Amino acid sequence: MQINPKALDKAKEITGxxxxxxxxxxFLDRTGTTVRNWRAGKTSPDLETVAKIQRLTGWSFDQILTTEPAETTAA
Incomplete structure (x- = not known):
């Protein structure tokens, strides 16, 4: 399972x-590198962090977590 990058975008929007x-x-007690690794699909957050994102966004766990590979952008 990977985090849906849109959930991170929503959490950023809500928190400013x-x-x-x-x-x-x-807001997540993690480094920016860790968050960027989640966004890129290199690592996945632990359940406690997913719960924090859920509380911030109001999204369901199914919306926050995905089995889809992270989108990559061409350089």
Whole structure:
């Protein structure tokens, strides 16, 4: 399972975070690198962090977690 990047975008929007770094440090007790790794599909958050994202966004776990590979952008 991977995190839906749109859930991270929604959490940033709701919290007013300007970056993954700010979201991670201020609201999820994680580093920006960790949040970026989730976004890229390199790692997955633990259940406690998924629950924090759920509380922030109001989204269901099914909306936050996905089996779809992370989208990559061409450089």
């Amino acid at each position: 975070s300007r970056s993954d770094e700010q979201l991670g440090q201020m």
